[in-house]
Amino acid sequence: MNLHLIDDVPGGLTRRARSFVSAHGIKVDTKPVEQHRQWWLEREVPGAVIDRMAAYQERWGGLLLPPASQYDGGPKYLDPASPEVSTSEGWWFEAGVERTAGQEVLQSGRHGLRRQMRFLRGLRAENS
Structure with a gap:
């Protein structure tokens, strides 16, 4: 575990994101x-x-994301898992372990990260 990411912040982030991750990540x-x-x-x-x-894991794996005051969804920490294939999207994998059970999952595919609606109890969850 690394509690001080000041010298271990992944590249490609904005200045604000780098500051946030180095202080809270x-x-x-x-x-x-x-x-x-x-x-x-x-x-x-x-x-x-x-x-x-x-x-993906080399760059982002294990980054623990603090909860946000306005939003409790999204991954708790980033770690790739469960590669699956879709006829329309190609191969993708889950981008991290979920913080809470919700309607969406963060996925990484050939076009980058995206949120995907998940199926709950056999019915497609609807956006609220």
């Missing part, structure tokens, strides 16, 4: 994606998808 230990590579390959997950998950 915590990085927790996560299991390496590589531990599951063979299992996923045996289930026909393309190597390029696993490589993308490993790169």
Whole structure:
């Protein structure tokens, strides 16, 4: 666990985001994606998808996000998991462990991060 991210803030963030992460961010230990590579390959997950998950984990893995006062959704910490394929979207994976059970999940796919509505009790959850 790293409690002081001042020298370990991922690149590509705005100045405001860098400041926030360095002041409030915590990085927790996560299991390496590589531990599951063979299992996923045996289930026909393309190597390029696993490589993308490993790169995501290298940059963002374990970043613990503090709760926001106005919003309790989104991931609790960033860690790639559960690669799945969609006929319309291609391969994607969950971007982090959920903070609360909600209607949306943050996913990473070939077009970057996005929120995806999830299915609850067999019915598509609707935006409120």
